[in-house]
Amino acid sequence: MGTRTIAITIGDPAGIGPEITLKAAQAVGDRLHAAGIGLLLVGDVETLAKTGRELGLPVPPVAAGEDHGGSPVAILPTSPLRGPIETGRVCSEGGRQAHDAVRLAVGQALAGRIDAIVTAPLNKEALHLAGYPYAGHTELLADLTGVRDSAMMLAHENFRVSHVTTHCALEDVPRRATPARIGRVIDLTFAALRDLGIESPRIAVAALNPHAGEGGIFGRQDIDVTQPVVAGYRARGMRIDGPVPGDTVFVKLRAGQYDAVIAMYHDQGHIPVKLLGFGVDTKTGKWTALSGVNVTLGLPIVRTSVDHGTAFDIAGKGIAQPTSLIEAIDYALKLVAGR
Secondary structure (H helix, E strand, C coil): CCCEEEEEECCCCCCCHHHHHHHHHHHHHHHHHHCCEEEEEEECHHHHHHHHHHHCCCCCCECCCCCHHHCCEEEEECCCCCCCCCCCCCCHHHHHHHHHHHHHHHHHHHCCCCCEEEECCCCHHHHHHCCCCCCCHHHHHHHHHCCCCCEEEEEECCEEEEECCCCCCHHHHHHHCCHHHHHHHHHHHHHHHHHCCCCCCEEEEECCCHHHHHHHCCCCHHHHHHHHHHHHHHHCCCEEEEEECHHHHHHHHHCCCCCEEEECCHHHHHHHHHHHHEEEECCCCEEEEECCEEEEECCCCEEEEECCCCCCCCCCCCCCCCHHHHHHHHHHHHHHHHC
8 A cells, every 4th residue: 555554443333434534535545645655444344335325435445465455545344234323323333343443453553564543533422332431532542552641632733732631520630630640741742742843842731720729729739739740840951831821821822832732631621622623604503624633642553533523413414524534644644754
């Protein structure tokens, strides 16, 4: 297929994953092939064939050995469907297929047969119905690769946000945001920025509490936990600020004062990225564009993903946009080159 190969897992077959995967492959396949890069679509063959027939999208051939049949885009099949899948409906078989595609791709990456994994969205409820109690892709990938301290980074163009905690209740955040965890996310974020070609990254750590605790009036987590960690990195010469109040830190990031922000919890980091990356038609209230990339930091493999869900409400209608998936492919290539 090429000197480098990027695998795309198609996600939950009942969602928009198969559609955006085929659309992305059609959009970038020739460009990547010209650069010596191949695409490997990992998922159920019949699902991709059915999606292609219904939406008029070209379906690549099934991979034939390690050369993938000589095609710039090919399919690496998972095991056949064990039951019917209804487009737009949560079901255990959709969760099983999504899990098996990721597991197969990870095996290929760990064996050195592919250079990066890009994931289309899965559905957490379907994943659980299939017997895989993961909170999402990040936790699944960490388990499959034997990693226990990975981190999530969301990116929209040069707007990058890493997370100290993600899928947990807000009441659990202070307990999980330990000095060791904050330091680990700082280290992973610094390394990722270096991989992206930023020689001397500028990082801000967001405060957990309003006004960074306001001298202890609104809590002492920022003063007693975050501040000493940041001070330690500054003493070693890192360009890092914090804790910076959450209501201003993302404005500073957008203004270019930082290369990345480290958020304390899921919504603190996700909201600003999605507000910038999601386009909305104000007349209809519907999405017009879904832009943004999810990067898992700390894995022994490169993994990026779309920054949106399975969108069951529009699955099968032919209107899903592959923008975020294409961005995730390009982001994966940048990280591979940096490593």
